[in-house]
Amino acid sequence: MDSEEKRLYALKQYDILDTEAEEAFDNLAKLAAQICDTSSAQINFIDRKRQWSKSDIGWGAPELPREMSFCAHTIQSEDSMMIVTDTGEDERFKDSPLAKKDPPLRFYAGATIKSQEGYPIGTLCVFDSEPKQLSDKQSEALQMLAKEVETHLKLRINRSQLHENLVQENQLNKKIIQNLPLNFFMYNAEGKIVRWNEYMKSMTGYTDEEIKQNNPEHYFDPEDRLKVKKKMEEVFSGKQVTFEADFIKKDGSTMPSIFSASRFETNGQIYLIGTGQDVTQLKQTQHKLEQSLQEKEILLAEIHHRVKNNLAVISGLIELETMDPEETDVHKKLLNTSLRIRSMARIHEIMYQTDNLTHVVFEDVVETIADNVKDTYSKADDITLTFDIEKITLNVNQAIPCGLIINELLTNAWKHAYPEDRKGRIELEMSESNGMITLRIADQGIGLPENINPDIGETLGFTIVHQLCNQLDAEINLNQDSGTEFIIQFAKKDVKGAGSALESNL
Secondary structure (H helix, E strand, O other): OOHHHHHHHHHHHOOOOOOOOOHHHHHHHHHHHHHHOOOEEEEEEEOOOEEEEEEEEOOOOOEEEHHHOOHHHHOOOOOOEEEEOOHHHOOOOOOOHHHHOOOOOOEEEEEEEEOOOOOEEEEEEEEEOOOOOOOHHHHHHHHHHHHHHHHHHHHHHHHHHHHHHHHHHHHHHHHHHHOOOOEEEEEEOOOOEEEEOHHHHHHHOOOHHHHHHOOHHHHOOHHHHHHHHHHHHHHHOOOOEEEEEEEEOOOOOEEEEEEEEEEEEEOOEEEEEEEEEEOHHHHHHHHHHHOOOHHHHHHHHHHHHHHHHHHHHHHHHHHHHHHOOOOOOHHHHHHHHHHHHHHHHHHHHHHHHOOOOOEEEHHHHHHHHHHHHHHHOOOOOOEEEEEEEOOOEEEHHHHHHHHHHHHHHHHHHHHHOOOOOOOEEEEEEEEEEOOEEEEEEEEOOOOOOOOOOHHHOOOHHHHHHHHHHHHHOOEEEEEOOOOEEEEEEEEOOOOOOOOOOOOOOO
16 A cells, blocks of 8 residues: 555545534634634645545635645645745746636645644645735644644544444444343333344244333233232332243243343433243253152252352343443453353353262363463463362352352453563462362462452452352462462352352342
């Protein structure tokens, strides 16, 4: 790409050609005319074949062919300034149509406007029908005003980039919602649905228009409607709710479902957002187990509670990410949440793939978590990860919080211990002795920032780690003599019931 093509590309990035007049640019042109005591001023941009004026004061010709443009000469000037005191005496311009028109252009002074990369893309110019001279102060002021135009252009492109980022984030959010493998819905305070996903349409058989017209109670039997109404009232009062009910499809068939909902506020409006998960297969499995032994009935109840509580974990984590006022990068939040969800999913995957539905061989969990972190973030070739993991079996209600702790600390070390493409090593050790589990995660990196105190959970990640340690009744120790070393110890227990849920008020 030659220099002219690069210049034109730089101009295009501002997306300013053929836009409406703006007061900020007009004010700068007016000020230039006043300071230089001229009748006319323009802010011009030089396109491939034309000169286009963003601001036109006292001239009345907002566009010219490039070959007629004085400003096209100005942007080629090495000192970023061109002054023609009398076009009638200047060999370059005395035969110009502009110098011969009525009234003629006899005086011209232009200061170059440059892109952020330093390419000359236009000028701030002043001109008059009489020959003139500019004083040194007037020339300096014209150049200063041209710099002010550059500042406005920079603000313009920053606003454009912010808008583009917001659009991309919204598109990402929509894509995630549309691809959720469960019903998603969002109601306003008047009980009108304002958002839903494709899964809800495909599972229920209703069209978009029908979903828009139906009120929430339409989808439930009379005996469930009062419960649904009460749960919605609880959500709008600030509670997070989870309940079971049969969802009625368009064809009249019912779909046993678990619903989770919470309150969401934006732009001064209050909404209910929630999900509905089809548990038909779970109910069918439950019915078969109910015909079996008492032990299988208890086992199914455990699985049922565990599934519901893990859904609550996912809901709580996502809500924390979106409501954290210190985090503004939505994409980063989604990455962090995705890693947490995948860590829990791996534990359930191992649990369901073995004959033992209550205990997990933790070595497989650690390797999967490490692979997820490496695949999600860069620097895979710069960081060496070493393992020393004994063959430890944990009850699932200890495995889930322990896996999430490893995910949080390993992710933090991977992202922050070795900045700027530094090479380094992260050590992950796990051992068992006399019924005590010891977990060690260490690096020799730059250490934690001075303004971060992990003991009081100043960040979301450390807050989560402390809450999970509380669930395990674990002791956590931090050593920062050389890099960062976390040592976590807890007693191995055969925890019964559904004790693995990460509380929503974390």
